[in-house]
Amino acid sequence: MTELELTWELPTAGLLGLAAAAVAVLLVLPMALVIFPRGIFWPRKPVVGEKVLSEGHSFWRRIGDAVAKRPVPAATVAVVLLAALASGLLGVK
Numbered sequence: 715m716t717e718l719e720l721t722w723e724l725p726t727a728g729l730l731g732l733a734a735a736a737v738a739v740l741l742v743l744p745m746a747l748v749i750f751p752r753g754i755f756w757p758r759k760p761v762v763g764e765k766v767l768s769e770g771h772s773f774w775r776r777i778g779d780a781v782a783k784r785p786v787p788a789a790t791v792a793v794v795l796l797a798a799l800a801s802g803l804l805g806v807k
Contacts, residue, residue, distance in 0.1 A: 747755065760766075768775075781788040
């Protein structure tokens, strides 16, 4: 599969990682949802008439509203930021 000794075990490790994720999703998560009380996963019970998060003014809500108003400048800023962060990899061989 590969000529480099260092990468012979990569497919095996990838397969084991996928198998572990599948076991966790298919077996462990459903059991945890049944065994543990509802409060661990959903700490608050919604009340009728209560202000919902989508009506609030949290930090992430303001960021989302700004991106929704101006998606092109937000995407441009994100691409420029990612390019600046990745520029350090230009000299890597």
